Amino acid sequence: MQELPGVGLVERARAVAPLIAREADEIERSRRLTPSVVAVLIENGLYRALLPQSLGGAEAPIETFMQMLEEIAKADASTAWCLGQCSVCAMIAAWLDPDTAQEIFNVAPGILAWGAIAHEARSVEGGYRVTARWDFASGSRQASWLGAHVRIVEADGTPRKNADGSPEVRTILFPVASATLHDVWQAIGLAGTGTDSYEVADLFIPERFTAFRDVPAALREPGPLYRIGTGATFSLGFAAVSLGVARATLDAAIALARAKHPSLAGTAMRDNQAVQGLIGRTEGDLRAAGAYLYATAHTMWRDLCATGEFSAAHRSAVRLAATWTIHQSAKVVDAAYHMAGATAVFRSQPFERRFRDMHAIAQQIQARDTHYEDVGKAILAGG
Template sequence: MNKAGAIDLVERARSLGPLIAREADEIERTRRLTPVVVNALIDNGLYRALLPQSLGGAEAPIEIFMQMLEEIAKADASTAWCLGQCTVCAMIAASLDHDTAHEIFNTAPGILAWGAIAHEARAVEGGYRVTARWDFASGSRQASWLGAHVRIVGCDGTPRKNADGSPEVRTILFPAAHATLHDVWQAIGLAGTGTDSYEVNDLFIAERFTAFRDVPAALRETGPLYRIGTGASFSLGFAAVSLGVARATLDAAIALARAKHPSLSASAMRDNGAVRGLIGRTEGDWRAARAYLYATAQAMWRELSATGEFSAAHRSAVRLAATWTIHQSAKVVDTAYHMAGATAVFRKHPFERRFRDMHAIAQQIQARDSHYEDVGKAILAGS
């Protein structure tokens, strides 16, 4: 994608901010993205940011994808989360034959969502059969196709293995109409994501609707984007969402401090030295987190574009930067929330929902403390 087109993708996201902000209360109330928001995301091509150019997608550099999500998250975290989930899911197109990918992504609305890895699929003639239920399908309520990551067993029930002895895991894809969705997402934050469960019963999946996810040898597209894989792309994308939520929350606290005169206080918030210092330090924390995340992504992209390899060092660097950025973003949100005092607890003010959304983000797999252990292990091993 050329530079002008990439910038346009971010500008489109920014221009949708006011519309999404107006719909945020309804998204929260219904626990779904509203049709007007979904249609706006589709019409502006945002769901196709990481889809291959050969299919009419943007195939945008990862930094552009991150900036796009950051802008949407400033308006509503649930919208950004769903967009990030479904946009990364579309990267599976790079591992499908062209006709199959075209059928999935170029038939409106062309949105794919999936949940966590679980269960098995049995190999049969021409494909696989599966009966299973999966959880955590963010964006499933907007999706026309669903996917699942399953371990493969042979016709005799014996688990199939890869050459290295690990279980064979494939991603299976099927129309959303073939699944039953269960409304289970009653969560403290990211309420509007509709991160529900879904199940299928004795569903046949033709071979061509399956793929090896994040396996470089299975790629049919040569662009550097697809070498990163969906795991690292989720990490970078959701870390960018956390930055957007933190930016909006801190901006709301700054606006409040300019105008508020706390009860029983002799001075306005803007004249309080403690408040000034807190805003300055917190602004520095947010800028440092953003600079670190984007510097890591940019360095990885440069090396990947030059070598064609997404190395173990790249994976470790992305994991560390994304995890730390989410944790730092949570600290920024906490500081802004407490700075706002009693104002922050009322739903009419822009604090409590972002506080809840941010802490829901911080509980996801991309923010696990165990990532620090993995990185520390690699450092101590000298790698």
Template structure:
């Protein structure tokens, strides 16, 4: 897609951010995106940012997708998280035959969500049968289709193997009406994501509704975006969400400090040297984290566009930048929360929910400390 047309996604996100901000309290209360927000995301094509152009999607460059999520996250983290989750799930279309992808993504609302990997699907004539329950399906309450990543087993229960003897894992896809959703998401933050569990019993999955997700040789759409794969795209997208939350929280602290007089203080917060220093250092931390994340994404995209290869080095660089950015964003939110003092603890002010949302983000898989170990191991091995 032409970059100027793709950037329109960022402008559209910016345009609907005020609506999302107005709906944020209701999203938090109901633990679901509101109908008005879902309609705005659909009408503006934001769920289709990473869908192939051959299916009418935007197939946007990765940095445009990241900027789009940042804009939404400044208004509401739960909305941005759902959009990021379902937006990346749509990339599975690049591994499906055209007619199957058309049925899933071009039958309204055309939204796919999935959760954690687990369980097995048994081979039967024409496809697979599965009985299982999965967790962490962010965006499932808006979805028309669900997916799951499962091990494939033969009729006798033995695992089917790939050519390299590793267990075969496929992504299976099925209509949301085929599953039972369990309302379990009572969480400290990202409350509005509806990150619930879902279950199927003896469900038949036709062969064509399965795919080898993130296997380059199985791609039907060969363009650069899909070489990145969903794993690294999740990393970059959710790191961008963390930046949006951090930006909004720090901006709220700056606005507060410009006008607030602390208890027993003679002058306004803006004239307090300690506050000035903390704001300056925190602003530097946030700008540095954002610059690092986007520099990594741009370097990866440049090399990928030139060579067609998403290398282990790129994957490691993305993982490091995304993990570090999420951790830095959490520090920025903590600093902004601290600056706000007692003001920050009240639900009526723009700190408390963002504090909880940011710390929920920092507990997710994309922010695990073990990622540093993985990157360090690769560096020490000379990769």
């Protein structure tokens, strides 16, 4: 019997988590996912969670994708971040012609990574030429292809405009061998993501290796997943990563409290009423954040499947839920870290890396405070 889309992804993520946890120290030290971790993610089809079924991907419902990332994040945040980044990048296949998508995603390892929007590509016969350097390419060290989001200019340098007067932006795709990667990711957290910079010089990009990412009218795939677009999917995925990190950190604090008898204290940590109360409140905060995030995703997905529309209201709801969940997860991690006392500062303990990883997540674009302003503006406007 053929497996249903997305079935088994969460279970497979849970099954490979112990191996990832064992590799976490080496991932941190080398600032790369280890070969064994990349191999097990590929073998279990986790990188293909959001790839269209027409290409052999899972095309998983959004909640399944989120749960998959949450399970991996409990073992190692860097692995979950890279998996989330590259999985969402694979959604670009829904905007490509089938032969091009096959060449990118069905030739091993079939992994795509990209960074932030920047720079221009000049229109030439048959495609575009570009010389540029981009940052923040999480997962690039495992990728076989790279992408970039660029503004298009004509041969004479005139910016190309959309019908509404906005700059035309395309996503260009090219083999990783065409680029130079710069090892620049020396960061407080998410050290293992290898979120490096990459550069190309006078590179020709054939027209078929470009796409109007996140433009519904340009879609070639009918599934509801691709109506959400990559931006909102990144937000939901990385919010789920933050929940996984928070869950693992709080669980570590609970385990410590059950066993620890602090020096100079009259009672065991588990018998301390202040600790008991803090654990109860923090557990409630984490469960509330998870319930809110998944309820928002569920409602959006239900409506999307019924109507085929990812509305402005859905976009605003996702942005608010994802931003708040990341911030709430950071508060949970902070509470667990402080609860652990001096134990938390040692690298041999399960706290300090997660503390750093969580605060690196909270600095990303998906957690910007300005999202609250955008949502508040929409609410005040009656949206």
